Amino acid sequence: MIYFEKEDVLHILLSEEEEAGSVEISPNITVELNEAGEMIGVEILHASEFLKNAILESVQGKLLLEKMAA
Template sequence: MDKTKMAYFKDEDILHIIISEEKEADSIELSPNITAELNESGELIGIEILEASSFLRDSILESSQAKILKLKKTV
């Protein structure tokens, strides 16, 4: 497997995570705005995230708040 790469397209706000340079044969929508790209064998070769800045912001805030709440409960 090649080294994972990322490409961000600022104008479109799309983050593309490239796991392998293999040709895409299929794709599956994992959730709104997130698509898994598959090779001919059905293996994951990439992920495309639309509205990436909002997705990352929300994911970071959600996981940070969850950790903060857990820390407060243990104190």
């Protein structure tokens, strides 16, 4: 995993294989693929905002489930 602070880009490398293509799965997330079409990496633009929102949503969801169970 490599974080480029100046650009606010997070690159998660799952394999050392050469990238043969990529698919944009949302405006700020690109999945990198090998020749077989398997995921070998993920690039997240505006990573700090993305991670902050993902964590907040996860915590808020957990709190809501706990309230519903009580």
